[in-house]
Amino acid sequence: MSAPRPSVLLAGAVRSGARSAVDVVQEHLAAIDAGDDRVHAFNLVMADQARTRAAEVDRIVAGGDDPGPLAGVPVALKDNLCTRGVPTTCSSRILDGWRPPYDATVVTRLERAGAVVVGKTNMDEFAMGSSTETSAFGPTRNPHDPGRVPGGSSGGSAAAVAAGFVPLALGSDTGGSIRQPAALCGVVGMKPTYGTVSRYGLVAFASSLDQVGPIATTVADAALLFDVIGGHDPCDSTSLNRPTPRVLSVLDDGVAGLTVGVLTELLDGADPDVAARVHQAAEALSAAGARVEEASVPEVTLGLSAYYLIAPGEASSNLARYDGVRYGLRVEAEDTVAMNTATRSAGFGPEVKRRIMLGTYVLSAGYMDAYYNQALRVRTRIIQGFDKAYRRCDVLLGPTAPTTAFPLGAKTGDPLTMYLSDVCTIPSNLAGHPAISVPFGPGDDGLPVGVQLLGPALTEGTLVRAAAVVEAAAPILDPPALATGARS
């Protein structure tokens, strides 16, 4: 068995000269042009830059050199990744007009691998949200059903891949923002181990949790993209200075001999059709030779509460920099404090304001011990709980999200209900562990279900092996109604 790898093949065709990068890019730009007015996956399509860059890739091939493992492959970037000279908005008014003076490390690495960046994707404002509805530029729609959300916060990236606009995209995952939209859009999304992918040039939300990762149509493509972007970066002081797992090469190694634990706490809140898919994925792993058993990490039930104290705390500090002085929006006022206040009040949307205030409150005198420090102790307990489970299990399995994609507007009036969409993904962020979401057929409503594989730090290789087995056994999902791209 060999897992499908469309981007690997596409890059192979460009590297061998069988296809031109310009043609490949043109084809994808045409798909975006034909479909993105209905999906709104992109904040910005960089058509001219992409064509220029593709022509460069073709020249490298013509000159007898190798442009790299992603030669000519179109990639979309979540709009919180800095691109030199190209607007980077975080889907917020407060970064109006900003053109970063440098590229994120992951962008540099993509280009060194021969990839072609075709645009910047829509997201929840500053990645705060689970539906892409907090974007200042309007929501992205789920390519499987335009009345439903794509998930979030990397909803634009997941929708762009699902719609066939691009084979690969980057997202960022602070509490599930890669995996949950990947699940809701029927694509693969991976949150790598904290510190394996550089955060240099990723606009900060919650620095101890944020991690950049791949979104792709297949596990193999996600593995390839992880191999390209991973590795130590001296520009990020939290980057791990030790070997990062290379994962594409172990993809087809199978799961014989591995122990997979079905994590009961993640199943408890899931819809019955979602839970049934998780059990079906467990059977597939068992049939492929893994030992499957029940696993329990009771501490993860505290994850949501701890996360919504820690992440807003870090965000309130990180977002203090948007003061109208050095970049982005400024609303003039007669003195500096009034200018700062007018700028922030006009520039941030309601969800960002809510989280800044929540974070400021839990860090303020008198409350810090009861809330923030207490949440950090819960974080310790969650890590200990996982450690215990991983003494028996190599991999844990659960749903990525408790439900399939929900209708636009269904949860915008009630922040707490929206936050509950992240309940299955948050524990991995708190622990710094890797996790991957794999599409596993439709739910009862016909919409995509994602199953999630979790592992201890730096076990991306094991995760993609298990993910490839799950992928091969996945029930057929109807192609997205709004797809205009060829999903090879």
Added chain:
Amino acid sequence: MSTPDRITRADVAHVADLARLDLTEEELDLFTHQLAQVLDHAADVASLDLVGVEPTAHAMAVTNVLRPDELRPCLERDEVLGQAPSVEDHRFRVPRILGEAP
């Protein structure tokens, strides 16, 4: 640990001031309600007895990351200043600071 008192409208107004956010009366009401909801949900964390458990600020502890103190290129000054809303003499320009004569 005991759960702190419920967040009040006055607390929210104070926090908004600290965070340099100007809220309307309606926003104050709405945010007071919504923040209270989230903090109520967090009561399970606030009420746990975790005495003796070390807090984790960072899951993958990396400490004392240093590099040799050598000159290397930094961002282009003009490109950086070019992003600012207002600049004077290669510096960021802001309105008067509170209390200063104009």
